[in-house]
Amino acid sequence: MRYVVAKDSREVVDLLMEDKANLLLAGGTDVLVRMRLDERYPDRIIDIKKIPGVAEITEESGGFRIGAAVSGAQMGEHSQLKALWPGVVEAVELIGSTQVQGRATMAGNLCNGSPAADSVPAMLAAQAVARVEGPEGVSDQPVLALLDAPGQTKLGKAEFITSIFLPARPNLAGDAYLRFIPRTEMDIAVASAGVSLVLDEAGIVIEASVALGAVAPTAVMVSGAAQALIGTRLEAAPLQACAAACAAACSPIDDKRGTIEFRTKVAGVMACRAAITAYQRAGGQP
Amino acid sequence: MSKQEFKILGTRPIRPDGLDKVTGKAMFGADKSATGMLHARILRSPHAHAEIISIDTSKAKALPGVKAVITGADFDDVENRWTRYTMQNCMAQGRALYDGHAIAAVAATSKKIAGAALKLIEVEYKILPHVTDVDEAMQPGAPLLHEGVKARKLGDDVSGNTVGYYSFGHGDVDAGFAKADEVIERRFKTAATHQGYIEPQACLADLGADGRGALWCTTQGHYMVRETCAEILGIDASQLRVTASEIGGGFGGKTTVFIEPVALKLSQKSGRPVKLVMSREEVFRATGPTMSASMDVKIGMGKDGKITAGHARLRYQGGAFPYNMVMMGAMSAFACYDLENVQSEGWDVMTNRPKMISYRAPGAPMAVYGVESVIDELCQKLGLDPIEVRLLNAAKEGTKSSYGPRFKAIGLVEALKAAKAHPHYSAPLPANTGRGVACGFWFNFGGQVSVSMAINTDGTVNLIEGNPDIGGSRASISMMAAEALGIPFERIRTIVGDTASVGFSDVTDGSRVTFAVGIATINAAKAAIRELCKRAAMIWEIDEDAVEWVDGTARPTGHNAGDFPPMSLAEIAATSGKTGGPIAGHHEGAPDKAGVSFGVHLVDLEVDPETGFTSIKRYTAFQDVGKAIHPAYVEGQIQGGAVQGIGWALNEEYIYGADGRLQNPGFLDYRIPVASDLPMIDAVIIEVPNPGHPYGVRGCGETAIVPPLAAVANGVAQAVGVRLFELPMSPPKILKAL
C-alpha cells in the first residue's frame, strides 16, 4: 500500500485515472476504521488535505464554500457560517466525538455513502452544491444529484469533490437537523431529518425543504412534507400532514437498529421537531 | 457490633495505581512483548452449530512466516469434565457449538501473516440445527448441545439441554396465595448482556519443551489460569508462572480462560513466545456474556402490603456447555424479604451461544427484576407506597432467608429508611416522568487467600497478595494494613504477586477481595506486630508479653509500663538485622463470614412519548457496605453497578439472527450507556458492620447491579402508564407498547 499526498486537484484526478485500487483520504474517520475492520487495504491512499485551499471556509456571493478537507470542528468554530446555516453545522457537529470532530469532513460524510450520514439531510435541505473535479474538468452538482446507494455515490471515474457550497439566504430563514439515536451520542441515526424554512414578515412559511436520513437507501427529499409546511405557521394540522408525508416517503429496512414501524414513525417526529426549531431560528413564533 | 473508631479507614487517599494509568505507563494484557515473539490469531466458526468434518491446515502451514497451526486435535483429553468444557470452549473438538467458536489457531511472525493464514485453513462443516432461545432449547426434541448431561431430577417434559435444576424456599405457597387480597403473575424475558470491559482478553505465553512456562495475561484470577492451563497442557502447576497484568475491567468476565491454553499450545509447538489479543468482535462472539432469562413470577399481597407468598420460576440460558448459575438467581430472587411462604426454582439450559461466564452478581439481576417488578405492580394496584411495602416485608437480623440460612446483622431496613427520607424521594415529578424503586441483594464471598507482608528497615512495608486488583483493592488493602500496624498509608505498597511469589488465592470475584484479603492482611499485620513486640522486648530486655502495640509503637506494659519510651515500627525495623533478621508477617486462610449486602435504588426517568426514548434524570443508590474502607472506591462500585444495570434495562442485548449468528458484535450496536446518557449517580453509603470481619467490611462490588433493572422498569411503567415485561426496553419496544 502506498500513501500519496496530492499537491493539487489535477494530481488527484491523474492518480485516480491510473488503473489501481485507489482510496481518497480526507479526515480518514471512515477510511481508517474500515481498513482496520475489514483488513482490506487499497493499493494506494491519496490524501487530499494538502491541496491548496481545500481546508478553508470562504465567503462567496453571500454564502459559504466549505473545502473538502474542512473538519467539523472548523465549521463549529466559524460564527458567520453557524449564523447562516445553523442546521448544517449542527448536523456536522453531531458526527462522532470531539476527537472525530477534529478530522471528519462534510464531503467525506457525503462520499462515504451511508444512508444514515448526518450531514446529508441537512445539506439536502440547504440545497447544497458540490464542486466536482474530474477528467472532464470542474462542475457544480447539487448534493442530491450525487446520492446513489448505500456505500456509493454518483461520482464518475476519477471524479472527486473539492468543496461544498452553502448558498446565501434571506433574513427570515432558518434550518435545523435532528436525528434519533438510542443513546445520546456515539451512535448511528435510526431516523433523521433536516429542514430549512424561509418566512415572510407575518411568520408564514414561504419556502421549505425537508429531507430525511436513515429511512431509505439514500437520504431523501420529501417535497410533500415541505408543501405541507408552506403557507402555514406550523400549526398542529400542517405538522401532522408533514409527519404523514414523511412516513409515506420512508422505505426503511428492518434491522437491529430499528424496525420499519419505528423508523417510519420517528422520521416524522424528527421532521416536525426540526421544523419547529428551524421556524424559531427564522424568527417565527409557533 | 458497636461502631469502631478508625484513623485511616474511611479516608480517601490518592489511588496508588492512578499515575501509571493516566500516563499510560500501566501494563495491560496486550502491552507486553518478548524477543522473538509470534502473533497468534484464531479461526472461528461462522455457524451456530455444525459438525467439523475436516480441517485442512496444510496451506496455512506452508505460508512463509507461519510457525505453528493448531486445532482441537492438538489437545489431549482431560479428566475433570469442567476443565474439559473450558478446553473445548477454547478450541472446538468435533463440533462447532456457536457462532464464534474457535476452530483453529495460527502463530506467525506478524499479525497480518497470521490473518492471511487463517484464510488458507479449509474447514468442511456439516451444518446442524441450532437453538438460541431458552424456552425453545428446553422443549423436548430441541437440537441437543451435549448428550448425557441432563439434570438427573428432571423428566421427559424438558430436553437434554436442561443441565441444572434447583429449588429453594419454605412454607406453603399455595396457602399463601389463597390468603392474598391480590395475586399477580407475570412472565418476563431478559436478554443476554456482556460485561463490556474495555480491555479485550490478551496474553503473552511462553512454554518450553521442558514443560516450564510463563504466562502474562489479563485476568481476575491468575491461580485459576495457572491451574486450568496446567491441567489442559498436562504440565505441573509449579512450572507455569502466571502474572496478572493490570486489568481493563472484568466484572466477572475474566474469571475463566478463553485464549491462554491456545497461546500456550502455540508457544509449545513453535518454541517461541506467542502473543494473542482478541479483537472486540471476538470478545463479543466468543467470550462469556451473562445468561438470558425467561421467568415466571407470582406474588400474593394483602391489602396492607404484606406479602403472603412468592413463587419464581427461572429459566436461564447459559450457552454451549453445562454450567450452574441459575442457582444464584433462585437464591437471590426473594432474598430481600422476610416471607412465610416462598419458593424459587431454576433451570440451567444450554443453547448454541457462547458459554456464559459471571457478570457482576451473576444470576441475581434478572431474577430480582421479575420479583421487584411484580411487587411494584402490586403496590400500584393496591395504592401502596413502594418503600413502605418493602419496609413492611424487609429481611432483617434473624430472618430466615428465602434460600435457607438466617441472616446476621444486615442493612436493608436502614437503606430503605434512608431512601424514604432522602430529598430525591419527595422531589416533584414533571410530566412524562416516572420514579422507580427497587431493592437488590447479593451474597458476597470469602474464599482462599494468601498475604505476605515484609517490614523494611526504613519503616516502610511491602505487602504481596494474590488477587488481581479490579476495583481499587490495592488501596483498600494498604489502608487496612496501615490501620492495623498504626503507620501512615503512604508507607505501604501493596502489589499483586504472580503465582510464584505468594500462596494460592481464589479468583477475584464474589466481592470477596476487600473482605478476604482484608482479613488476611490484618492477620499478617498481627503476626508482624507480634514479631515487632518481640524485638522491642529483646532490646529492652523485658518479657515478650510485657510489650503491647499502640498507635504504631511498641510500649512496655504491666509492671514495666513507662520504663522505656515507646519504639516506633521504623525504629524497631532499623535494627532488625541485629535483633534476629528481617521482620515479616503472613497469613493464609479461607474466611467464610462474608456479610450479605442489600441496596435500594431510586430513579427518575423521562420517556419521550413520540420516540420511546428513555432518559435517566436522577439516580440515587443506597447500599449497606458494612464499612467503606475507601469511600471513593465504594461510591465508584455503586455507580458502576448502577450504570451497568441501566444499560441492561434500556439498550444492551445480544441480537441473534434466524441463522443463529450474532448480529451486533461491537460497541456500536451493543449499546452500553455513554457518559452523556447519565446523570451523576448519587451513591449513599450505609454502614451496618459485618460481624464476620474485624472492621465490619461487607463486599460492595456486585449488589449495585441488582436493583437497576427493576428500578428502571418500574420508572418506565409509571412514566408511560404501560408496563413492559421484556428487557431491554429499547425505544422501538417502548414506542410499540404505547
Ligand SMILES: Cc1cc2nc3c(=O)[nH]c(=O)nc-3n(C[C@H](O)[C@H](O)[C@H](O)COP(=O)(O)OP(=O)(O)OC[C@H]3O[C@@H](n4cnc5c(N)ncnc54)[C@H](O)[C@@H]3O)c2cc1C
Ligand atoms: C467514532 C466515530 C463516530 C462517528 N460518528 C458518526 C456520526 O455520528 N454520524 C455520521 O454521519 N458519521 C459518523 N462517523 C463516520 C465518519 O466520521 C463520517 O462519515 C465523516 O464525516 C467522514 O469524513 P472523513 O473526512 O473522515 O472521511 P474519510 O474517512 O476520509 O472518507 C470517507 C469516504 O469518502 C471518500 N472521500 C473523502 N473525501 C472525498 C472527496 N473529497 N471526494 C470524493 N470522495 C471522498 C473516501 O475515499 C472514503 O470512501 C463516525 C466515525 C467514527 C470513527
